[in-house]
Amino acid sequence: MRLDRRDFLRLSALGGGTLALGPAFWQAAYAAPAEPGPGPYGAMSGSADANGLRLPAGFSSRVVARSGRVVAGTSYTWHSAPDGGACFPMNGGGWAYVSNSETSSGGASAIRFDGGGAIVGAYRILSGTRTNCAGGPTPWGTWLSCEEHGSGRVWECDPTKSSQGVARGALGTFAHEAVAVDPDDGRLYLTEDTSSGRLYRFTPSAWPVLTAGTLEAAKVTGDPMAGTATLTWVVCAATSPASEQSSVASKTTVFSGGEGCWYDSGVVYFTTKSNNRVWAHTPATGKLEVIYDASLYSGSPLTGVDNVVVSRSKDIYVAEDGGNMEICIITPGTPRTVSPFLRLEGHSSSELCGPAFSPDGRRLYFSSQRGTTGSSSGGYTFEVTGPFR
Template sequence: MSRKTLLRTGPLSQGGAGPYGPVEEPVAGGLTLPAGFGGRVVASSGSKVAGLTWHAAPDGGACFPDGDGWIYVSNSELSLLGGAAAIRFRPDGSVGDAYRILSGTELNRAGGATPWNTWLSCELGHRGRVFECDPYGARAPRPRLAMGRFKHEAAACDPDRRVVYLTEGEPDGCFYRFRPYDWGDLTEGALEVLCGSGRWEPVPWPAALLKGTRHQVRGARRFDRADACHYAGGVCFFTTRGDGALWAYDAQTSAVERLCDGVRAVTAAPSGDLYVTRRTTRIDVITPDREIAPFLTLAGHAGAELTGLAFAPGGDRLYFSARRGSDEGHTFEVTGPFRR
């Protein structure tokens, strides 16, 4: 069933136990999962991972193929000491390496992966930048200033229309898209903002010093601190931190729908299921027929935010982080019979 079903069949419904049945007893690290699933902590802030001290305040993340293995990338939302780091996994799931891929930036919140296997790390600070990073650690990161200077939260690539959607962490923030002149090269392009009419209008001065991007186009649609976003099947799903909502932007019709409340982050599985983190320490699954049900709870981490949702390329492992304050953070891996 197409992911577009999420936009077209009415409101979400509570689906009881969901596609995997009820959650059971806690396992490693306080994870509570359905039968057949397991989990572990792969990294903790301040502790070594393959010789690298794992960063505090882990936030947005993504996975990338690496031969028979894979790589998980994670941002750090710290002032002055933010950036991003990567963990390289061997085919059997063991950790082979860990390393920094971005340093010297700050408040790196969410971000997004590109189809050409780079990581877009977004700065939340005033006049924040988007940095394109190499998850394999071979090339130096590069700022992509044509994507605008504002409080960047997340990025999601739409390969069908060859644009990158961008969210803004302001109470009166906007929803943007960047149209590179050459798909696969984000050095130059046009920044546009979604307006209330559903039209996209060009932002005249993406890097303006005195007038923010969100104030440059009359009629721009406002969102309360737009946060994480993920593109799948013609739809860009994004969250708003201010009111905790999950939204769906239909890229074909420009319709925007509010799907549910109490959501922090979102990603999609190969099956078309959405996985969303709640404001509580819980992850829910939303099926293509619009049923929503608990998938995971995390005990012993009261007050933590769950961030960085990402599936490994094979679709059989889900990664996320639990962060509390600016010091404590743990990055988890969940394995099991995920639907394909």
């Protein structure tokens, strides 16, 4: 997984959001939590399309993979319980969509697309793990796959070809959910999906190598709802959850049910399902804010907050674990609004996972983990195409 400087810069430009707006913009844009309001694409259609999706006008969908079935145009059988995912630009054009498998046999797979969006390959990139939930892409073009169990680790994978990931034990041993890489500050941020979970950050000893470094857990000072909160950090061991380290647990803050995590334009976004909140942390200032809280407004559309991704237009897309199976958008403005973007019907016993945009921002990928059957063997992976701003 060696990468030269030219490739690092290219992948950084293609794989993440532009830094042009910077953290000051977001501190102004998210001065108060989002409230229900109209979305940028108008209302969803009144009825579902052939794939069960209700979408705004001008958008369409296709199924690109189903668990237990061969991916069209390939000889590869798609994994069960598709979960967290991300897209990666490929040398020579096109991209790959990577997806975890949240099963006892775990692992991760990838679907490769050409420049026109046609499927040209599918393959395994991680085996020999279990309960791979979410994760995150790196600016140097690898996928960090997170195991969600008590002795879970983070595995670094090559999404470009059939391969085998490498365990990165320095990133901690706990029920990992997601990870976001901050290339400006040279750190990684990680969520933990337990009732006693913490928010962690990892500072590599030699950026961007993940074999060694310092792991810390967060402590909140102030009121994040009032915009007065900041984070400080307490060093912890990488061999067990922070909640089980007596010298750390009492000095750090519980983020119960940590879920999705994404870095964009100087801000780390993450979600906690225990209280249906979306958070924003600005590493440059230490500031922590709540930018969405479902309890603030009656009939708030976003519940069961889970995986999160930021689009090129700086809208925050949040997938739901349960509820009415929507992906919702939090849009900056005055006021800030939250609205449904899509709804998947007929999958009521499932959850939506792995939202990710193609490198050109024109296609959104995501999965229904348990599909229409409610079984991990019934998963679907979708693509939505349309006039994304």
